[in-house]
Amino acid sequence: MSVPDINCSGTDNWNVNTLKGDLMNENGKVLVQMLNIHKSFPGVKALKGVDLTIKKGEVHGLVGENGAGKSTLIKILMGVYSNFDSGEIYIEGKKVEIKSPIQASKFGLAAVYQDVHLANNLSVGENFFLGKIPRKKWGFVDWRKINRLTSEVLGGLDLNIDPKIPVKKLSTAEQAMILIAKIIHQESKLIIFDEPTALITKEETEQIFKLIKKLKEKDVGIIYISHRLEEIFEICDLVTVLKDGEEIKTISVSETDKDSVISMMVGKSIKSAYYLKERELGETVLEVKNLTKDNEFKNISLNLRKGEALGFYGLVGSGMASIAKSIFGGMNYNSGEIFINGSKVKIKSPIDGIKNRISFLPEDRKNQGLAIRLDVSTNINLASYKNISKAGFVNLSKEKKNALKYIDALSIKTPSIKQKVINLSGGNQQKVVFAKWLCGNSKIFIFDEPTVGVDVGAKFEIYKIIEEILKSGSSVIIASSYLPEIIGVTDRTMVFYEGECMGCLLKSEYNEEKFLNLASGIKSAN
Amino acid sequence: MSLFKNKQDSASQLSGSYKKTKFSLSTVSILAIILALLFVILSLATDKFLSVNNLANLARQTSIVGIIAVGMTFVIVSAGIDLSVGSVLALGGIVASMMMRDGYSIILSIVVAIVVGMVCGMVNGVIINDMKVTPFIATLGMMTIIRALVLLITNTNYISPLPKSFIAFAAASYFYIPTLFLIWIVIVIAAFIISKYTMLGRNIFAIGCNVEAARLSGINIRRNTYAVYIIIGALSSFAGVLTAGRLATGLPMAGYGYELQVVAAVVVGGGSLFGGEGTIVGTLLGALLIATIGNGGNLLGVNPQILNITIGALIIISVYIDQLSKNRR
Numbered sequence: 055m056s057v058p059d060i061n062c063s064g065t066d067n068w069n070v071n072t073l074k075g076d077l078m079n080e081n082g083k084v085l086v087q088m089l090n091i092h093k094s095f096p097g098v099k100a101l102k103g104v105d106l107t108i109k110k111g112e113v114h115g116l117v118g119e120n121g122a123g124k125s126t127l128i129k130i131l132m133g134v135y136s137n138f139d140s141g142e143i144y145i146e147g148k149k150v151e152i153k154s155p156i157q158a159s160k161f162g163l164a165a166v167y168q169d170v171h172l173a174n175n176l177s178v179g180e181n182f183f184l185g186k187i188p189r190k191k192w193g194f195v196d197w198r199k200i201n202r203l204t205s206e207v208l209g210g211l212d213l214n215i216d217p218k219i220p221v222k223k224l225s226t227a228e229q230a231m232i233l234i235a236k237i238i239h240q241e242s243k244l245i246i247f248d249e250p251t252a253l254i255t256k257e258e259t260e261q262i263f264k265l266i267k268k269l270k271e272k273d274v275g276i277i278y279i280s281h282r283l284e285e286i287f288e289i290c291d292l293v294t295v296l297k298d299g300e301e302i303k304t305i306s307v308s309e310t311d312k313d314s315v316i317s318m319m320v321g322k323s324i325k326s327a328y329y330l331k332e333r334e335l336g337e338t339v340l341e342v343k344n345l346t347k348d349n350e351f352k353n354i355s356l357n358l359r360k361g362e363a364l365g366f367y368g369l370v371g372s373g374m375a376s377i378a379k380s381i382f383g384g385m386n387y388n389s390g391e392i393f394i395n396g397s398k399v400k401i402k403s404p405i406d407g408i409k410n411r412i413s414f415l416p417e418d419r420k421n422q423g424l425a426i427r428l429d430v431s432t433n434i435n436l437a438s439y440k441n442i443s444k445a446g447f448v449n450l451s452k453e454k455k456n457a458l459k460y461i462d463a464l465s466i467k468t469p470s471i472k473q474k475v476i477n478l479s480g481g482n483q484q485k486v487v488f489a490k491w492l493c494g495n496s497k498i499f500i501f502d503e504p505t506v507g508v509d510v511g512a513k514f515e516i517y518k519i520i521e522e523i524l525k526s527g528s529s530v531i532i533a534s535s536y537l538p539e540i541i542g543v544t545d546r547t548m549v550f551y552e553g554e555c556m557g558c559l560l561k562s563e564y565n566e567e568k569f570l571n572l573a574s575g576i577k578s579a580n
Numbered sequence: 581m582s583l584f585k586n587k588q589d590s591a592s593q594l595s596g597s598y599k600k601t602k603f604s605l606s607t608v609s610i611l612a613i614i615l616a617l618l619f620v621i622l623s624l625a626t627d628k629f630l631s632v633n634n635l636a637n638l639a640r641q642t643s644i645v646g647i648i649a650v651g652m653t654f655v656i657v658s659a660g661i662d663l664s665v666g667s668v669l670a671l672g673g674i675v676a677s678m679m680m681r682d683g684y685s686i687i688l689s690i691v692v693a694i695v696v697g698m699v700c701g702m703v704n705g706v707i708i709n710d711m712k713v714t715p716f717i718a719t720l721g722m723m724t725i726i727r728a729l730v731l732l733i734t735n736t737n738y739i740s741p742l743p744k745s746f747i748a749f750a751a752a753s754y755f756y757i758p759t760l761f762l763i764w765i766v767i768v769i770a771a772f773i774i775s776k777y778t779m780l781g782r783n784i785f786a787i788g789c790n791v792e793a794a795r796l797s798g799i800n801i802r803r804n805t806y807a808v809y810i811i812i813g814a815l816s817s818f819a820g821v822l823t824a825g826r827l828a829t830g831l832p833m834a835g836y837g838y839e840l841q842v843v844a845a846v847v848v849g850g851g852s853l854f855g856g857e858g859t860i861v862g863t864l865l866g867a868l869l870i871a872t873i874g875n876g877g878n879l880l881g882v883n884p885q886i887l888n889i890t891i892g893a894l895i896i897i898s899v900y901i902d903q904l905s906k907n908r909r
Contacts, residue, residue: 384796408798422796425789427856436786437797439779446778490797 083109084147085275086131086163086244091141093126100126101138102299108244108275113266115286115307116279118296118319119570120369120535124279127296128246132165133158145243162243166250172221172229179204179217182236207239208232211265227258234265244275249370251285263289281369283312283574295319312576320566328517328542330524335545336360338396339529340412340498342381345390350376351553354390358498358529363520365540365547366533369573373553375417378500378533382414383407394498408437410498413491417503417533423487424475431457431471433486437494460489464519481512488519499523500531505539517543537569551575607850607902611865615872622876629879632756639761640826642871644669645838646764646864647819649845650771651812653863656846657775658808659788659855660708660715665816665842667726668700669835672817674730677739677830686746690821697817698810700726705806723839730832739830750825760822767815772860780807788855844891845870848898870894 086108093101101123108114118124129135131143133152143150145161152158172181179200180187188196188203204217213231221229230250237245247266251259266276266289278290286293287307295302295318302318340358345351351373358364366374379385381392383401392401394410401407407414416422424433434457435442442452457471464485468478475486484504491499504520505513520530520543534540540547541564548558549572556572559565622629629635648665655662672693679689700722707718752759775781783804786794795801816835824830849866851858870891877887 382796404796404798405800414796416796421790422792425786425793425856427789428785432782432785435782436794436799439782440798443779446780448777448779448782450777494798 085110085112085145087144088127088131089142089144091127091130091143092139093130093135093141094139100299101130103141104296104299104301106277106294106301107304108277110243110275111270111273112292113270113276113278113290115290115293116277116296117281117283117286117293117315119537121298122296122319123299124296125248126299128165128248128277128279131158132163132246159240159242162241163246164237164240164242164244165246165248166230166233166237167248172232174222175220177218177220178208178215178224178232181221181232182207182217182239207235211235211238211268225258227261231261231265234262238269238272238274242274244277245269246277246279248279249281250278251280251282259285281574283315286315287312312574316567316570316574319570328514328539330363330521330543330545333361333524333545335362336527339394340381341393341396343391343393345377345380345387345392347376347380347385347387349553351380351550354555356548356555358531360529361524361527362546363524363530363532363544365544366531366550367535367537367540367547367569367573368533368550369535371552372535372550372573374533374550375502376553377550378502378531379414379416381407381531382412382500384414384416408494408496411496412498412500413437413494413496415487415491415499415501415504417506419480419483419487419507424483426476426483427474429472429474430461430466430468430478430486433475434460434489434493437490441495456493460493463492464489465515479509479512481508481515484508484512484516485519488516492519492523497528498531499528500533502533503535504532505534505536537566540569541566549573607898608859608862608865611849611862611869615865615869618869618872618876622872622879626876626879629876634875634879636753636756636758636761638871638875640758641875642867643758643760643764644819644823644826645841645845645871646867647767647822648812648816648838648842649849649863649867650764650767650860651808651815652842652846653771653849653851653858653860654775654784654808655715655812656843656851656853657788657855657858658784658805659791659853660805660808661719661843661853662704662809662812662816663716663719663839664700664704664722664726665812666835666838667723667730668697668813668816669820669823669838670730670832671700671726672697672820673824673834674734674739674820674830674832675817676821677742677824678733680742680746681739681830686743690818693817693821694814697813697815697820699813700817701810701813702806704813705809708809709802709805727836734830734832736832738832739824740828742824742828742830746825747828750822760826763822768860768864775860780804784808785856788857790856841870844895847895850898850902852902866898 084107086106088104088106091101091104092099104123104127106114106127116124116127126135130138131152133154133156136151136153143152150161152161152163173184176184179197182204183200188199190196201217208215208217211231213235215224215228215232221232224232234245250262266278269276278286280286290307292304292306293310293315294304295315297319336359338357339360342354342356345354354377356364366378368374376385380387381401383403383406386402392399399406399410401410401412404414420426425436431453435453438456439448442449442456454471460466461468461471466478466485466489467482475483478486501520505516508516520532523530532540532544545561546558547564547569549556549569551573552575556575559568559572648669652662652665675696676689676693679692680686704719704722707713707722708715711718749759754762775784783794783799786797786799787801787804791801820834823834827834845867846858846863847853847866848869849859849862849864851863873890873894874887877884877890
């Protein structure tokens with residue numbers, strides 16, 4: 055990797071640079087260079103010497119599985135992780151230290167994330183000028199100027215949006231484009247798009263692509279992160295593949311194809327921290343037929359046998375979390391049928407789900423799984439008070455016994471059963487959620503991202519708990535976007551893409567490439 | 581279930597690396613200490629404070645607000661609020677007074693008044709749970725509607741005469757302890773049992789702490805929401821009956837502005853308007869503390885507005901101290 059020309063005139067105004075762009079040598083066109091970036095988190099090396107070079111007017115794709123290091127790399131560039139272990143960042147040939155997101159924006163770096171944050175009740179124009187509203191004499195807001203300038207900028211990007219209407223009336227894609235327009239207006243040199251199309255339709259994606267092409271003409275550098283490889287091949291010039299914190303390859307998209315990119319993402323070895331032992335599977339305990347929810351998922355059918363671990367795999371926007379939640383009754387579906395042990399049941403609420411001995415561990419532990427300001431004992435018993443109460447009165451000794459039993463059984467580290475859950479570590483909090491459902495006599499356990507935000511040691515313990523659940527004759531559905539988990543802890547996996555099941559892989563067919571193909575919407579995975 | 585062969589010594593786990601228990605006083609013990617100090621200071625500073633008459637008066641004054649505050653504790657713990665309590669109090673008082681005036685039995689009148697209060701609570705519950713109107717707005721609306729109904733029913737006149745035995749009951753004392761205070765204490769004990777030993781108590785805390793987690797744990801949100809608003813409706817209405825007895829008339833403007841006093845008692849007692857926090861004993865002490873400051877201030881001849889400033893500051897400080905201890909965690 056060539057070191058950039060340090061003497062290059064990095065202090066010049068960007069506009070001046072673009073004007074004389076043609077006169078400059080190769081190095082002059084380099085916008086951002088990250089060299090030999092290392093970053094570790096407690097127990098994990100997230101990045102092991104990654105290089106990334108973005109030139110002006112280049113759309114640079116960044117791909118890799120979950121956990122490959124994409125977002126860590128981006129967060130370092132955006133100043134979110136200013137304390138990376140080692141490495142250097144150059145902007146237009148000048149070595150810089152980016153210590154905060156504010157500093158990053160001063161260097162002309164900007165990012166568009168999948169969840170767009172605008173002030174919903176304010177108008178497009180106000181959002182555009184948020185924080186630096188133009189004023190007239192006496193401090194009155196200069197509405198004319200706001201609306202005129204906003205119209206000009208939006209018009210320049212072929213966007214026909216009235217600056218006076220409130221942002222909440224716009225579609226997700228339009229909101230994203232307002233944000234992009236705002237960033238362009240700030241004359242950013244580099245814009246990072248992090249899964250910009252995960253939550254929007256195909257037509258809207260086309261609009262975003264149009265904008266990106268305009269940016270390219272203006273010599274803005276772009277980093278484009280997406281799980282959807284067809285988008286990478288449509289819009290990007292180059293693609294960098296990351297795996298396990300290492301840069302596998304940077305290659306021009308014209309010199310490669312989807313299959314080779316996927317095999318680079320996968321690498322050679324499939325490593326998994328855990329493997330389920332063989333079990334005897336029993337009769338079918340759960341059958342779902344043509345479950346559909348508008349705009350979320352359609353025609354999902356599945357069956358689950360006694361003692362079986364069924365995986366749900368998918369990437370951002372696959373709809374698998376909604377499917378998992380709906381089977382439990384946590385979300386309503388529009389049509390479809392659910393059978394438990396062969397008889398048709400109505401599941402319209404979590405109360406119905408629990409009655410049918412189904413339990414559900416949500417992905418968002420803090421907001422959906424736990425009452426974190428209450429104590430460990432209450433949380434463990436939360437779903438089972440009906441079973442340990444008589445005439446509305448809780449049997450306190452049974453309550454305590456339950457709490458102690460599962461604290462012991464799951465090795466939950468807590469000073470007492472009266473400790474508030476908020477004071478426990480992430481792994482122990484997750485074990486409390488497991489304890490809640492183990493306590494409730496369920497036969498079917500649905501786990502949505504069971505090890506998210508949990509450290510490696512606790513992960514292993516949670517897999518062990520899942521194995522014990524299976525051994526005891528219960529059945530499990532594990533929805534996860536973490537492939538090693540799917541491969542290690544399931545017998546069979548359904549892969550989802552945009553709310554549809556793309557295929558079902560048996561354990562003998564497990565192969566990372568097949569998973570990624572299906573999850574990227576490519577059905578013909580040989 | 582035969583989980584887990586890797587049993588570790590659970591005793592060592594429970595104590596193990598967590599020996600650093602900080603010495604900290606609970607809200608309840610802080611309140612109890614402040615209240616005790618206040619009692620000592622006031623009895624030394626004035627002759628009248630410790631007199632039977634004054635204490636009985638203090639107890640009667642506090643009981644009405646205190647009874648409603650018990651219900652408000654449940655509401656606030658469930659992350660709700662009920663601003664309609666003052667109006668429901670007036671309605672309960674009027675309904676019971678009119679029935680007694682017209683010759684119905686005292687017991688029947690009280691029961692009907694309580695049922696009317698429960699219906700008001702049920703309506704609040706339906707508006708909040710089923711129509712998804714935030715508790716503040718729902719009960720603000722109901723507060724206005726019910727007060728207007730009371731004024732319509734009574735044509736803004738007070739209701740009298742009330743039976744002598746009823747008035748005597750409200751003014752009576754047993755062993756120098758006013759009946760009103762005894763009733764309050766009975767209600768406090770019942771509420772304490774509900775909050776500590778019943779499913780309803782557990783559910784209210786869980787809902788107030790995290791309604792989505794509670795729903796996904798199979799807790800019936802609707803039924804529990806109705807329950808808390810029905811309980812406070814019943815208690816407010818019953819407090820209205822007692823007010824009518826104490827004043828010997830049914831007043832259409834009774835309980836005006838009580839909602840703020842009641843909320844203040846709960847908040848000073850450690851209740852959090854964000855839900856999930858609050859205790860019955862804390863509320864009891866909170867109500868007593870506020871009333872004692874008022875009573876003692878009067879005896880000392882402090883300007884009433886200075887007393888109001890003190891009480892206002894007390895509300896803010898108690899929440900601030902609570903926030904401080906939370907941030908330290």
